[in-house]
Amino acid sequence: MTKKFAKEVSIAVAEAVAQCKVDVISAYPITPQTHIVEHLAELVNNGELDAEYIPVESEHAAMSACIGAAATGARTFTSTSAQGLLLMYETLFIASGMRLPIVMALVNRSVSAPISIWNDHSDVMSMRDAGWIHFFAENGQQAVDLIYHAYKVAEKTLLPVAVNIDGFILSHVVEPVTFLDQNLLDKYLPPLKIKYKLDPKNPITIGAIGVPEIYTEAKKAQDEALKASYKIILQAWKDFEKLTGRKYLPVETYQMEDAEVAIVIMGSLAENAMNAVDILRAKGKKVGVVRIRLWRPFPTKDFLKAIGKVKTLCVVDRAVSHGATGGPVGIEVRSALYQSNKRPRVLNLIAGLSGRDVTKEDFVEIFEKTFETLTKKPTTPYEIYGVKE
Amino acid sequence: MRPELKNFKGFTLKNLPEYEGFAQGHRACQGCGTVLPLRLALKALGPNTIAVTSTGCMEIVSSPFPYTSWNVPWIHVAFENSATVASGIEAAIKALKRKGKLKSKEKINVVVFAGDGATFDIGLQWLSGALERGHDFVYICLDNEAYMNTGVQRSGATPFGAHTTTSPAGKIIKGQTTWKKNLMGIVIAHNIPYAATANPAFPIDLMNKVKKAALVNGPAFIHVYATCPTGWGTKSEDSLLTAKLAVETRVFPLYEVIDGKYIINRKVDKPKPVEEYLKIQRRFRHLTPEQIAYIQERVNQEYEKLLKLAESFGETQTEQKDE
Incomplete structure (x- = not known):
């Protein structure tokens, strides 16, 4: 053992x-x-x-x-x-x-x-x-x-x-x-x-x-x-x-089989996002998480397979790409989608900068925000999440 | 005397190795006084050597893919970090030998060739770290007194008064305004076992110093005076004459510091006037008599300081075998 x-x-x-x-x-x-x-x-x-x-x-x-x-x-x-x-x-x-x-x-x-x-x-x-x-x-x-x-x-x-x-x-x-x-x-x-x-x-x-x-x-x-x-x-x-017996994949998924909306994320916050999925699934919401394990080389095919038939993706970035069209992962995801016939809407949030907590409750909120984009297009290419006004 | 140097048998004109670590056909300028000491150093070190070179003339002239002038294993990584790359190589040799993964009974010499910019300026921190950690390697600074590869910009090694493209001889400010950085002083302050100055006009002395540097356990440093006809505005056939004058005028004294003990290898009792050295180089042609007088005075002072240091150890000259 x-x-x-x-x-x-x-x-x-x-x-x-x-x-x-x-x-x-x-x-x-x-x-x-x-x-x-x-x-x-x-x-x-x-x-x-x-x-x-x-x-x-x-x-x-x-x-x-x-x-x-x-x-x-x-x-x-x-x-x-x-x-x-x-x-x-x-x-x-x-x-x-x-x-x-x-x-x-x-x-x-x-x-x-x-x-x-x-x-x-x-x-x-x-x-x-x-x-x-x-x-x-x-x-x-x-x-x-x-x-x-x-x-x-x-x-x-x-x-x-x-x-x-x-x-x-x-x-x-x-x-x-x-x-x-x-x-x-x-x-x-x-x-x-x-x-x-x-x-x-x-x-x-x-x-x-x-x-x-x-x-x-x-x-x-x-x-x-x-x-x-x-x-x-x-x-x-x-x-x-x-x-x-421990399995590793370039892109891993959580509850993606029938997900309508999903969060795309890298690193440890994926675990909080998965907890939020459990909360929402208990309420009957079809949500999932796509976790990128291999960032370079970017696994485009695995990613496109992993997103299933999702209608909106929320890419949660952990870094700002100043002056760009999104966070680094958001840009990568949009570029991957452009090569595909599947074109779910993409909401790109930049969250958890400098150790700012993104709790499972925050992820529940992020999922709810993502659901809104099913009927309404995001108004900006990306948004910095949780900014105190 | 260090035990590694106890039975030291130097090179003489009669026993110079035929081995060449640096091949002909490189792209250095005519009369290059930098590539010559490099070639002599590799001759002294022999084939059981790994060389690291900083970005600069010697890297550029020796390695345009698919050509190489290096008969020894050679790596160029960047401008400033050759001392650290050498640290990694030395540590790898140690670890791999200890673990039985590298079978070499002989000592593998690890040598760095770096210019004055890479050593005096941008790479000083990397050099200091490697000297302080005590890696067993030889660092050879080929000092041609400016950034020559990129078209003659001043460095911390550029001598007072010299014209370069970034210390031009202007109407008001006439050339380099600062005195050459005392790099040997900085290096010696690291308490390394061996440090020396050398000059290609004294080839046997230079080769012997390289050999000693390789023999001692721990870091060794050689500050090599390296002439540059292109950057200095000297005739290419005068390269070694200029180098010789640098010693004869006391501008660049030849000495060793072994375990902190100073030894002047060539005492210059009757120095030639500094002006003789300056006047054959176009980079100094704008100098006023006042500036020349200042240089002469400062050169005398620096030499006297060195002499006092050497005298305090009771020894001022070792045998000189170059003539």
């Missing part, structure tokens, strides 16, 4: 990373802080994890060191949030462009200004075009499992993977988690073997100049690799399901 532990999610993530037998951890602990890298430092210093721990002086350096280590053939890890991610920004594109299988736990938080340490998705949305694979966790167990999957997928696709974990709502709460048996994990995740790496026995040049004659082709190749990662991700989840 697999044992269940009550663990702070940050600690659980750190333990999952350690179980993956990483070789090099490079991390800057602040801006803002979580326990993930602290616990990893503890495991290394207690001799429980055989890895090099590089306590770098900034997040930019954290990713830079991961790039160097991954290019040398090491399994690497870092973790950051918010301002730290923004400081790291330049190197995020280099990690993916160089096809380095780096794994990062991204503890999602707001970005300044105003300065804030609380949860939303402003940070991750700034890197949505950086060529990384993105998973979103809804709870502690998923955060742990997605770390295992991240290494499996990163090393098969040679692309970096970010596991998105809501700050505080997940990172700082204690949740019940089970860890994969080490023997099973070792089979699931064999040691990293990279063909092209910095090795004096077989010298290669990494990071050559992409002259105009080659840059387009290099980017096309990278884009194809990200698209092709979809199948590898599905396989990784199928293999995992065989081991544990």
Whole structure:
């Protein structure tokens, strides 16, 4: 029997990373802080994890060191949030462009200004075009499992993977988690073997100049690799399901079979939305939730399948895309729908910025708002929800 | 003396390795005094080396895809972070060796080549972090005293009075208004085991310093004076002459700092006037006699300071084998 532990999610993530037998951890602990890298430092210093721990002086350096280590053939890890991610920004594109299988736990938080340490998705949305694979966790167990999957997928696709974990709502709460048996994990995740790496026995040049004659082709190749990662991700989840019975899909649904209206959401707030569904279903309302687990590459087909015959979708975004036609997820959803014959109405709300609670009662209200759009078109392309007047 | 350097046998003109880590056919300018020390450094390090290069001339001239000048494994990541990329490489080698995943009995040298902009200016924080953490690597700053790759913009390494496109010799303000940043002082303040200055006009001395830097355990730093005929307005055939004059006028003294102990490698008792050095470079042609006098005075002062530091350790000169 697999044992269940009550663990702070940050600690659980750190333990999952350690179980993956990483070789090099490079991390800057602040801006803002979580326990993930602290616990990893503890495991290394207690001799429980055989890895090099590089306590770098900034997040930019954290990713830079991961790039160097991954290019040398090491399994690497870092973790950051918010301002730290923004400081790291330049190197995020280099990690993916160089096809380095780096794994990062991204503890999602707001970005300044105003300065804030609380949860939303402003940070991750700034890197949505950086060529990384993105998973979103809804709870502690998923955060742990997605770390295992991240290494499996990163090393098969040679692309970096970010596991998105809501700050505080997940990172700082204690949740019940089970860890994969080490023997099973070792089979699931064999040691990293990279063909092209910095090795004096077989010298290669990494990071050559992409002259105009080659840059387009290099980017096309990278884009194809990200698209092709979809199948590898599905396989990784199928293999995992065989081991544990825990099923992961690019887009997951709740009560969508006959839903007339549905909320589209990513991350931990999906659980509140599902609670609201239970309340409304008890009153006979046909409501459901579409939860996006795989943000990049965006699973258009799975999404279109998941929405069923819904008449109105309410996309609840956790970030503002200033000056755009909606929140980042709202824009993505509208773009996906445009390719389809199905055209449900789309209401796009931006909610839960900087840790503002979006309770199940709020979601009930959001569902009610969505029902109104069955008869009345939304008047604005998007709306910031819950603004105090 | 550090134990790693106890049995140090230097290079001489008779035992120079034939090995070339940097291939011919690169795209550096005629008379480039930056690519030469780079080539000599790789000669000294040998093939068991991984190189990191910051954005800059040496990266641009060596790696336009699908060509490469690098016979050693090489990576370029960005402008400012080469010291940290090297940290990652060094940590990976350590971890992979310990876990039996990398089988190499010999020490793998990890070396950074970075320009003055990448080192003095934009990359100073990354360099400081890597030195402080004590990674076993060699950082070679190839200092051609401005951002040359992008068309000669001033950096913190540009000497006083020099004309660049962002410190132009104007009607009122005549060239760079600040003195060159004391990078060696900053580096030495990190208490690293080995730091040195070197100059391609003294190739054996330079190669020996690179070799020592690789031998010591922990971070090592070499500040290399690197001439730039294109940016400085010197004749390309005068590249090494300029470099030699930099030492003979005391503008760029050659010294080592081993475990904090200063050793001047080439004492200049009878210096040539600084003017001789300045007048062959177009970047200084606008200088007034007052500015030249100021440079001469300041160069003397800086040299005296260095001399006092070295004297306080009881040693001012090691054997010089370049002539």
